[in-house]
Amino acid sequence: MDLRQLQAFLAVVEHGGFTAAARATHTVQSNISTHVARLERELETTLIDRATGKPTEEGAAVLTRVRRIQTELASLQADVSSLRGSPRGTVRLGIIGTTARWLTPLLVDRVAAECPDINLVISDATTRSTELGLLGGELDLGVVGLPVDDPEIRTTTLFDEDQIVIGPADHPLAESTEPVTLAELARHPLLLAAPGTSFRQEIDETFRARGLQPKAKVEIDGLRLLASLAFQGFGVTILPATAAPSWVGGSWARVPVEGLSRRTVGLAVRRRGMPTVAAQAIVNTIREVILERAPEVPGLHVVGS
Numbered sequence: 502m503d504l505r506q507l508q509a510f511l512a513v514v515e516h517g518g519f520t521a522a523a524r525a526t527h528t529v530q531s532n533i534s535t536h537v538a539r540l541e542r543e544l545e546t547t548l549i550d551r552a553t554g555k556p557t558e559e560g561a562a563v564l565t566r567v568r569r570i571q572t573e574l575a576s577l578q579a580d581v582s583s584l585r586g587s588p589r590g591t592v593r594l595g596i597i598g599t600t601a602r603w604l605t606p607l608l609v610d611r612v613a614a615e616c617p618d619i620n621l622v623i624s625d626a627t628t629r630s631t632e633l634g635l636l637g638g639e640l641d642l643g644v645v646g647l648p649v650d651d652p653e654i655r656t657t658t659l660f661d662e663d664q665i666v667i668g669p670a671d672h673p674l675a676e677s678t679e680p681v682t683l684a685e686l687a688r689h690p691l692l693l694a695a696p697g698t699s700f701r702q703e704i705d706e707t708f709r710a711r712g713l714q715p716k717a718k719v720e721i722d723g724l725r726l727l728a729s730l731a732f733q734g735f736g737v738t739i740l741p742a743t744a745a746p747s748w749v750g751g752s753w754a755r756v757p758v759e760g761l762s763r764r765t766v767g768l769a770v771r772r773r774g775m776p777t778v779a780a781q782a783i784v785n786t787i788r789e790v791i792l793e794r795a796p797e798v799p800g801l802h803v804v805g806s
Contacts, residue, residue, distance in 0.1 A: 502543050504574075507567045509536035510548060514564055518554035568638045573774065589618035590779040595631035595643040596623060598725045599744040600766055603798055604644070607790045615786065619779045627723060628699050635771050641780045643769040644787070646699035655772045659791055661763040663800035664704070666756040667728075667745050668737030675737075680757040683711050690718035692730055692738035698722065700764060704739055707762045715739075742800025763802065 512522035513533060523530040541548050548560035556564055596604060605623060612621050624631075624640065628649065634640035635654055649656050666686065668675050674689060687708060693715060694701040701720075708715050718736050721727045724744050731738040732751045741764045745755070768784065770776060776784070795801045 502540060506536045506540040506543075507570060509533045510540055510560075510563070511567050511571065513537060513549055513554065514556050514560070519549075521554075565637065569774070572638045587618050588616055588779040588782040590777055591620040591622060592642065592777070592780050592783045593622045593634075593640045594624070594783065595626040595634050595640045595645075597628055597631070597644060597646055597766070598625050598723070599728075599741050600644055601625050602746070603743060604787075604790065607794055608787060611786050611790055612783065616779070616782050619782065621783065629697070629722075631769065635769060638771075641770075641776065642783060642787075645767060645769045647765040647767040648699060648702070649767075649769055653772050654769050656767045656769045658765055658767045658804045659788070660795050660804055661765050661802045663742040663763055663802075664707075664739055664761040665742050665745060665800065666737060666739055666758045666761070667731050667753055668756060669731075669734040670752045670754045672737055672754075672756075674756045675754040677756070680759045683708060683713055683758065683760045686737075686758055687713040687715055689737060690716050692727055692736045693717045693720050694724060694727060694739075695720045695722035700724065700741070703762060703764055707760070711760065743798060747799075 508526070509522065509532070512526050513519055516522045516525045519530050519533050519537075523533045526533070537549060544559070544563070546559045547557050548563055549555070550557055550560075601623070609621065609623075612619055624634070626634065626643075628643075628645040631640060631643035631645050632649060632651055632654060635643055636651065644659065645656070647656055647658065666674070666681075674681055674686070694704065704715060719730075721730070724740060727738050728740055728744040730736065731740070731745075732749055732753050734752065737756065739761070768787065770780075770784075792803060795803045
């Protein structure tokens with residue numbers, strides 16, 4: 502088994518067939534076919550369905566490993582280059598949308614000033630899609646809602662964030678002059694985060710601790726969409742504080758509620774493998790920016806501050 506075999510296999514999968522793979526890698530089809538066939542003999546299985554050009558079940562399992570190997574090779578080259586000067590290479594970062602709104606501009610400016618040789622690629626993603634991206638090797642780092650339960654992902658806390666309730670200004674809850682209780686909130690149908698998400702898990706646990714259960718009007722996987730529906734008057738929802746910035750217009754109101762816990766946001770990396778020098782530089786920069794600027798964001802509480 503050698504790198505040429507792995508690269509040929511990856512090219513066939515990514516370009517949809519042997520001919521397309523040969524064209525993309527500037528070689529002849531016979532070279533691609535030979536490398537893939539040798540890899541299949543080595544593994545004693547068929548990796549590519551010759552009729553469709555798609556990976557078999559065994560090929561799909563091999564594909565995940567091959568992509569990780571490619572990532573490690575790129576990381577090796579980036580680390581060696583970094584030893585000769587400032588950190589360099591590509592770092593792929595997934596950030597949950599509500600945090601991305603305020604963190605991304607600050608992070609981009611700091612990286613441009615202090616790590617100009619790093620190519621930072623940022624994805625606006627949910628916690629779950631970031632988990633999958635980390636596991637599949639498409640992402641190097643993630644800023645996610647905690648907890649993350651996958652044993653293959655290691656997380657550390659960055660900050661806590663208040664949970665707030667917003668809804669139409671004419672909703673009965675918004676008209677209250679006193680903070681409402683969780684029991685009162687539970688009597689109203691709510692726009693809720695989707696089951697299985699870390700944010701929904703925290704909400705359910707908060708209500709469960711009081712012997713209550715939130716009533717769902719609709720469940721949405723995506724906090725920014727959830728916020729947009731509330732801003733447009735479709736109902737009342739529970740959100741992290743950064744999902745409802747004060748500059749958003751419309752006829753909506755914050756509803757003070759007693760007993761809501763805070764959401765925890767953290768940094769996630771693959772447990773296996775070693776971050777590149779460039780990725781570690783981005784981790785340090787994220788922590789510096791949050792330590793310096795998060796206290797300016799209403800509802801955020803830096804851990805340890």
